[in-house]
Amino acid sequence: MQIQKWKRRKRVFWHESFAVQWNDAKIFTAHCPCDDLWCMIEGMIASNEELIHELRSLGYLKTDRLAEAFIAADRKFFVPEAMSEHAYLNEPLPIGEGQTISQPLVVAMMLEFLDIKAGEKILEIGTGSGWQTALCALVAYDERTSGSNGGWDVVSIERIATLHTAATAAIRAWNKGLSERIVFLQGDGARGDAEHMPYDKIISGASAADDIPQAWKDQLKIGGRIVAPVKNSIVVLDKTGKNDFLKRDFLGYSFVPLVIGK
Ligand code: SAH
Numbered sequence: 001m002q003i004q005k006w007k008r009r010k011r012v013f014w015h016e017s018f019a020v021q022w023n024d025a026k027i028f029t030a031h032c033p034c035d036d037l038w039c040m041i042e043g044m045i046a047s048n049e050e051l052i053h054e055l056r057s058l059g060y061l062k063t064d065r066l067a068e069a070f071i072a073a074d075r076k077f078f079v080p081e082a083m084s085e086h087a088y089l090n091e092p093l094p095i096g097e098g099q100t101i102s103q104p105l106v107v108a109m110m111l112e113f114l115d116i117k118a119g120e121k122i123l124e125i126g127t128g129s130g131w132q133t134a135l136c137a138l139v140a141y142d143e144r145t146s147g148s149n150g151g152w153d154v155v156s157i158e159r160i161a162t163l164h165t166a167a168t169a170a171i172r173a174w175n176k177g178l179s180e181r182i183v184f185l186q187g188d189g190a191r192g193d194a195e196h197m198p199y200d201k202i203i204s205g206a207s208a209a210d211d212i213p214q215a216w217k218d219q220l221k222i223g224g225r226i227v228a229p230v231k232n233s234i235v236v237l238d239k240t241g242k243n244d245f246l247k248r249d250f251l252g253y254s255f256v257p258l259v260i261g262k
Helices: 037-043 048-057 064-072 081-086 104-114 131-140 161-174 214-219
Strands: 020-022 028-030 093-096 099-101 122-125 154-158 182-186 199-204 220-230 233-241 244-251
Touching: 048 064, 048 104, 064 104, 064 131, 081 093, 093 161, 104 131, 104 199, 104 220, 104 233, 122 131, 122 214, 131 154, 131 161, 154 161, 161 182, 199 214, 214 220
Parallel strands: 122 154, 122 199, 154 182, 199 220
Antiparallel strands: 020 028, 093 099, 220 233, 233 244
């Protein structure tokens, strides 16, 4: 069955149930209260495998190691119970406190940009649901060294205490061993985390209003990379020297704001 791809125009995650048919004349028939075409298409993504297939075929998910992490860190573990039937929609979903679990295609794209290698030290700002944290930890995990050294691979900072606690618990329940490779901190991630610096890679799920915070640039190793939203762009910043950076901008995305100093 071939499903044509349309650009999404509407949030659809509140719709309850779908039944979609595809016939030779390429006409959709749906039994959804909204009768909305986007709803029908999104409603067809009902499993993690389908979501990953979608991300791969749209070109957002490219590398095998990251695709394997997407398979292992099933998004269903990280969305609230009430949202679980929508876990595989390629949509941000509410996780409480006015925040969202990120849209899968944005997570895939940002993690492809970040290009984590096994053994690298990662700083994540905005733990949120913990889904992206788990993905980072899976990709950064180095089986040659991680098992024995009792160290960490990912430091993840969340501003909101309830989300920090829920994400920590969710990751522990999902994979206790891996959760021990993550340092969960609660506080203002705009300051980074000087205790565990320097980092090979830094990623943020919340958007800076003006520019990438100086602390992140200072705490990054030379040769390291930051992937972070600034206003409506995803910025990829490579540190080429102590004060030298190479910047690329990818316009046209929206993120929750990075709340500084609170
Ligand atoms: N990638 C996450 C979602 C990130 S949403 C996921 O998939 O679940 C962005 C998160 O950044 C929110 O949880 C928000 O509370 C957090 N945030 C915003 N400003 C922050 C700050 N200054 N420090 C730490 N976390 C912050």
